Amino acid sequence: MFRRPFFGYGVTPPWQEMARLQREMNRLFDAFSLAGGRIGPNYPAMNVRTNDEGAVVTAELPGIDPEDIDISVVGDTLTLSGSLQPETLKEGETYHRRERGFGKFRRIFQLPFQVETDQVEASFKNGVLSISLPRAEQDKSKKIVVESTQKKLEAK
Amino acid sequence: MDHLFDDFFESFGLTPFEPFGAFSPRVDVSETDKEIKVSAELPGLDENDIEVSLARNLLTISGEKQEEAEDKGKNFYRMERSYGSFRRTIPLMVEVEADKIKAKFQKGVLTVTLPKTAEAQRQTRRIPIKTG
Numbered sequence: 001m002f003r004r005p006f007f008g009y010g011v012t013p014p015w016q017e018m019a020r021l022q023r024e025m026n027r028l029f030d031a032f033s034l035a036g037g038r039i040g041p042n043y044p045a046m047n048v049r050t051n052d053e054g055a056v057v058t059a060e061l062p063g064i065d066p067e068d069i070d071i072s073v074v075g076d077t078l079t080l081s082g083s084l085q086p087e088t089l090k091e092g093e094t095y096h097r098r099e100r101g102f103g104k105f106r107r108i109f110q111l112p113f114q115v116e117t118d119q120v121e122a123s124f125k126n127g128v129l130s131i132s133l134p135r136a137e138q139d140k141s142k143k144i145v146v147e148s149t150q151k152k153l154e155a156k
Numbered sequence: 157m158d159h160l161f162d163d164f165f166e167s168f169g170l171t172p173f174e175p176f177g178a179f180s181p182r183v184d185v186s187e188t189d190k191e192i193k194v195s196a197e198l199p200g201l202d203e204n205d206i207e208v209s210l211a212r213n214l215l216t217i218s219g220e221k222q223e224e225a226e227d228k229g230k231n232f233y234r235m236e237r238s239y240g241s242f243r244r245t246i247p248l249m250v251e252v253e254a255d256k257i258k259a260k261f262q263k264g265v266l267t268v269t270l271p272k273t274a275e276a277q278r279q280t281r282r283i284p285i286k287t288g
Contacts, residue, residue: 048233058224060199060237062264087195092188096249099182100197112233127199127264128224 039084039101044129046080046107052141054134055111062127063087063100069124071131073117078133081106113139179221179238181266185246190277192248192270199264200224200237208259208268213251215268218243250276 044059059080061069069082086102089095114136122131181196196217198206206219220241252270259268 042236045236045238047235047237050231050233055233058200058237060264062197062199063195064263087184089186090188093186093193094188095184095186097183097185097246100184100195101182109234124263126201126261127197130224 037098037101038103039105042107043101043105044080044107046109048109048111050112052135054113054115054132057109057131057133059107059129059131060127061124061129064127066124066129069129071120071122073115073120073133076111076114078109078111078115078131079106080109080129080131179240179242181217181242181244183217183244183246187249189272191272192250192252194246194268194270196244196266196268197264198261198266201261201264203261206261206266208257208266210252210254210257210270213248215246215248215270216243217246217266217268250279252276 044061046057046059048055048057050056057078057080061082061084064082064084068085069080072079081104083104084102087100111133116134116136119134120131122129124130181198183194183196186193194215194217198219198221201219201221205221206217209216209218218241221239223239248270251273253273256271257268259266261267
């Protein structure tokens with residue numbers, strides 16, 4: 001039942017014990033999130049990548065109808081919301097196992113720059129939503145030329 | 157603690173503790189009188205990346221989930237999606253018609269329909285409970 005003896009070979013440092021407890025808790029929550037039913041607060045899983053031009057956000061929304069996704073961008077903030085419908089069962093159909101989630105979701109994400117809101121584009125393929133968010137002109141990085149004082153001095 | 161939780165989840169037929177960060181699709185299994193239906197969430201995969209096989213009464217869904225090509229060459233700001241090869245084996249409780257299995261992939265969800273054999277359909281009988 002217990003992984004180590006209760007009064008074993010000396011005392012485990014408390015920080016180690018805390019780290020272990022945290023791991024156990026994370027694993028427990030992972031297990032719950034696998035148990036299906038209502039989707040969690042971190043749904044959907046998102047990747048955000050940025051470069052000089054802007055950002056690309058991808059979100060995993062398998063099985064969703066693209067019409068049920070709502071994307072809004074204000075300033076530097078992206079809000080992704082929608083609802084994932086549970087699959088309807090046929091007459092006499094019963095579940096043996098249910099891990100997939102359903103329900104409403106809402107995720108708010110702040111980007112490190114202002115977005116050119118009228119140029120935001122979104123596409124949905126194989127259950128992955130991809131949103132491209134271009135950087136607003138005023139937030140684009142500009143190269144600053146360092147003038148050499150040496151040359152100026154030589155010219156004189 | 158570990159054993160306690162393992163036992164708890166195994167009692168529901170779940171395998172709760174996947175290695176951290178590895179991709180493992182979520183699966184629903186449902187049954188009617190005539191068929192078994194398995195649906196698996198495989199977002200970002202292409203139908204060519206997925207393999208479905210049946211051996212005895214075990215249905216196996218496997219493949220590899222890879223990052224999108226357009227994602228490369230940019231800096232990560234946040235990464236929550238997981239990738240890698242995966243394999244899920246689902247035991248079927250009844251005999252199915254192996255040559256009549258249908259699989260389709262739509263919006264990132266794989267749906268496999270497995271019709272029960274006539275024998276299996278005959279064997280599934282509701283047992284009436286007598287009241288005394």
